[in-house]
Amino acid sequence: MLNFxxxxxxxxxxxxxxxxxxxxxFRLLWDADxxxxxxxxxxxxPSQRGLVAHLSGLNAPHLRAARATWYREAERIELTKRHCxxxxxxxxxxSL
Numbered sequence: 001m002l003n004f005x006x007x008x009x010x011x012x013x014x015x016x017x018x019x020x021x022x023x024x025x026f027r028l029l030w031d032a033d034x035x036x037x038x039x040x041x042x043x044x045x046p047s048q049r050g051l052v053a054h055l056s057g058l059n060a061p062h063l064r065a066a067r068a069t070w071y072r073e074a075e076r077i078e079l080t081k082r083h084c085x086x087x088x089x090x091x092x093x094x095s096l
Contacts, residue, residue, distance in 0.1 A: 002041050002080055004034045011077050021063070022070050025056050025087060032086040040082040048084035049074050055091035 008029055015026025049071055053059065058067040074084075 002043070002078060004032075004041060004080060004082060007078060007080060007083065008032050008034075011079060011083065015073055015077060018069060018073065019066075021056060021058065022066050022073065025052065025070060025091075026073075028087055028090045029083060032083060040085065041080050044074065044079045044081050044084040048081060048088070049079070052084055052087045052091065055088060055095065 011026050011029050015029075016023050018026065052074070053067050053070050056070070057063070058070055
């Protein structure tokens with residue numbers, strides 16, 4: 001099983017060092033909690049990562065490289081379903 005806290009720390013350390021807007025997405029994990037069931041500790045799905053990209057505005061044509069960076073780094077860091085759920089909720093809350 002994936003280690004939620006270790007992945008969160010890695011995402012904050014490595015992901016937040018990336019240029020904007022991708023770094024800002026990873027920084028939203030600062031308050032991610034570890035109250036997850038086993039199913040939510042599986043690696044996130046492409047559709048979850050896609051929704052994060054969409055809610056972050058990375059679907060604009062001029063952000064194509066940033067979108068590719070988001071996908072590559074989220075997969076490399078092995079963000080879990082729980083991490084992406086947290087990002088989705090945070091991004092939805094900021095767009096209200």
